[in-house]
Amino acid sequence: MKAVKIAAPGGFDKLNLVDIDDAGKPGPGEIRVRLHATSLNFHDLIVCSGQSKPADGRIPMSDGAGVVEAIGEGVSDFAEGDHVVSTFFPQWLAGPARVSDFSGTPGDGIDGYAREAVVAKATSFTKAPTGWSHAEAATITTAGLTAWRALVVDGGLKAGDTVLALGTGGVSIFAVQIAKMMGAEVIATSSSDEKLERVKALGADHVINYKSDEKWGSTVGKLTGGRGADVVVEVGGAGTLSQSIKAVRVGGHIALIGVLTGVSGDVPTALLMQKQARLEGLIVGSRADQQDFIRAIEHGGLKPVIDKSFGLGELGDAFAYQQAGKHFGKIVAEW
Numbered sequence: 001m002k003a004v005k006i007a008a009p010g011g012f013d014k015l016n017l018v019d020i021d022d023a024g025k026p027g028p029g030e031i032r033v034r035l036h037a038t039s040l041n042f043h044d045l046i047v048c049s050g051q052s053k054p055a056d057g058r059i060p061m062s063d064g065a066g067v068v069e070a071i072g073e074g075v076s077d078f079a080e081g082d083h084v085v086s087t088f089f090p091q092w093l094a095g096p097a098r099v100s101d102f103s104g105t106p107g108d109g110i111d112g113y114a115r116e117a118v119v120a121k122a123t124s125f126t127k128a129p130t131g132w133s134h135a136e137a138a139t140i141t142t143a144g145l146t147a148w149r150a151l152v153v154d155g156g157l158k159a160g161d162t163v164l165a166l167g168t169g170g171v172s173i174f175a176v177q178i179a180k181m182m183g184a185e186v187i188a189t190s191s192s193d194e195k196l197e198r199v200k201a202l203g204a205d206h207v208i209n210y211k212s213d214e215k216w217g218s219t220v221g222k223l224t225g226g227r228g229a230d231v232v233v234e235v236g237g238a239g240t241l242s243q244s245i246k247a248v249r250v251g252g253h254i255a256l257i258g259v260l261t262g263v264s265g266d267v268p269t270a271l272l273m274q275k276q277a278r279l280e281g282l283i284v285g286s287r288a289d290q291q292d293f294i295r296a297i298e299h300g301g302l303k304p305v306i307d308k309s310f311g312l313g314e315l316g317d318a319f320a321y322q323q324a325g326k327h328f329g330k331i332v333a334e335w
């Protein structure tokens with residue numbers, strides 16, 4: 001069967017489509033999944049670009065969606081023909097965060113889903129949302145679940161709250177959609193007026209171009225009558241955190257998800273203390289969180305925004321497109 005492998009030390013030109021042995025039959029507690037799609041995330045880009053020094057021959061991609069072809073002894077959650085989607089932390093089934101590294105994450109510490117079929121523990125997957133395509137389902141594993149955890153699991157979002165979403169990447173667009181589905185008011189930022197118009201079409205109540213409005217944290221305060229945002233989806237990191245602290249309400253929640261502007265920097269600790277806000281880092285979520293998110297999706301009718309699709313053998317081109325930063329929502333690969 002076909003798979004993509006990364007030749008060390010990594011790089012988009014080191015993503016090779018190769019023939020590998022068939023995945024075989026599932027053992028006790030396992031399922032065999034015929035994979036049909038994956039989606040690209042910043043974490044995958046770090047791995048495939050070589051920044052995280054992947055193991056030679058690693059099969060990349062943490063997101064995978066497909067159809068159950070066979071089930072092993074003792075598996076009761078799935079049946080042949082079920083449409084399924086992978087989990088980011090197969091070892092984190094439920095409860096508080098228990099994982100702080102990527103040693104068990106598909107596409108990083110272990111082989112991922114850039115291949116035609118896989119045999120894995122049944123708990124490495126959940127059922128996909130009813131009526132979603134494989135490409136749509138593949139967007140849940142990392143980006144969708146991260147946004148869900150930021151807003152609902154950790155942020156305690158409720159109807160009538162105000163959410164500030166930074167940027168227009170996969171997590172941020174999911175955050176806009178989830179917030180609207182939950183009955184919240186949404187403020188979104190971008191450096192592109194064209195993208196801001198697209199976010200408004202998705203339901204954002206207010207938009208801010210952070211290039212032309214460098215003090216956008218204060219603007220959020222004005223837009224909310226001086227109250228501030230209840231939940232901030234912070235994907236920038238060091239370069240945007242000070243404005244996010246200005247934007248959050250007293251006692252609000254800042255979900256620190258990304259480090260697009262750098263991995264370290266100054267934090268205005270006095271302002272954070274004055275705001276009495278929670279600044280909480282997170283990495284995706286548990287299998288139980290994913291199942292809760294999928295139930296909400298099916299009830300609320302949310303569908304992901306897919307910018308562009310590539311083939312399995314075109315992952316290098318797909319990552320180059322992602323790195324250019326012109327996408328809106330998710331980039332996927334299908335086969």
